[in-house]
């Protein structure tokens with residue numbers, strides 16, 4: 476008796492699975508390539524110099540925001556290091572705290 480119940484339920488589950496596959500097809504449009512490996516780990520970089528703005532700018536948006544880890548692909552260790560370094564670079568006026576406000580607005 477109980478066995479019959481479980482077998483019929485399994486059939487229904489299969490149909491639901493098909494629906495899910497259709498949804499996945501939509502998501503496929505979001506082709507968004509990102510490097511899975513941390514950039515610093517890949518290059519075996521242990522320290523980031525605050526004067527190396529060329530490297531730092533890659534991880535800072537135009538508005539001066541630090542790119543989050545899930546987008547940059549950095550590991551936690553290097554993201555922390557990077558954040559500290561960016562803050563230092565900001566203090567030394569090598570990187571912007573925020574985007575430039577157009578003078579016409581004032």
Ligand SMILES: [Zn+2]
Nearest residue numbers: 513516550553
């Ligand atoms: Zn890393």
